[in-house]
Amino acid sequence: MSINATLFVQAIVFLILALFTMKFVWPPIAKALDERAQKIADGLAAADRAKTELAAADQRVKQELTAASNETATRLADAERRAQAIIEEAKARAAEEGNKIVAAAQAEAQQQSIQAREALREQVAALAVKGAEQILRKEVNAGVHADLLNRLKTEL
Numbered sequence: 001m002s003i004n005a006t007l008f009v010q011a012i013v014f015l016i017l018a019l020f021t022m023k024f025v026w027p028p029i030a031k032a033l034d035e036r037a038q039k040i041a042d043g044l045a046a047a048d049r050a051k052t053e054l055a056a057a058d059q060r061v062k063q064e065l066t067a068a069s070n071e072t073a074t075r076l077a078d079a080e081r082r083a084q085a086i087i088e089e090a091k092a093r094a095a096e097e098g099n100k101i102v103a104a105a106q107a108e109a110q111q112q113s114i115q116a117r118e119a120l121r122e123q124v125a126a127l128a129v130k131g132a133e134q135i136l137r138k139e140v141n142a143g144v145h146a147d148l149l150n151r152l153k154t155e156l
Contacts, residue, residue, distance in 0.1 A: 125153050
């Protein structure tokens, strides 16, 4: 055979092979490549969405942490204020009780002082009466001496 005929037959077989490939082989490969490209694009879009959602969630977490720390600080400040108020109230009650105890002790001391003075007056009066008895035994004028004893008793 001649070279021209061989080339011509090979060109025709090549064209048939190319047509067969374009008709039956190429579409499934192109479809698979398109599906793969679509899956990759969907995966990249999902990754971008996930990244955006992660950033938003991170922002929400930061806000929640800030709010929680602010609330904690507020509660601690309230607890400290309550503790100070309770301490001040206890101090006021203790001072009031102390004042009451001091006042009661002063009243009792004053009462005892008055009783001691009265007892002392009684004893002085008794001594004065004894002294007066002794004077009266020596002197006869009882009226003058009684008057003198009454003035002495009032002075004491």
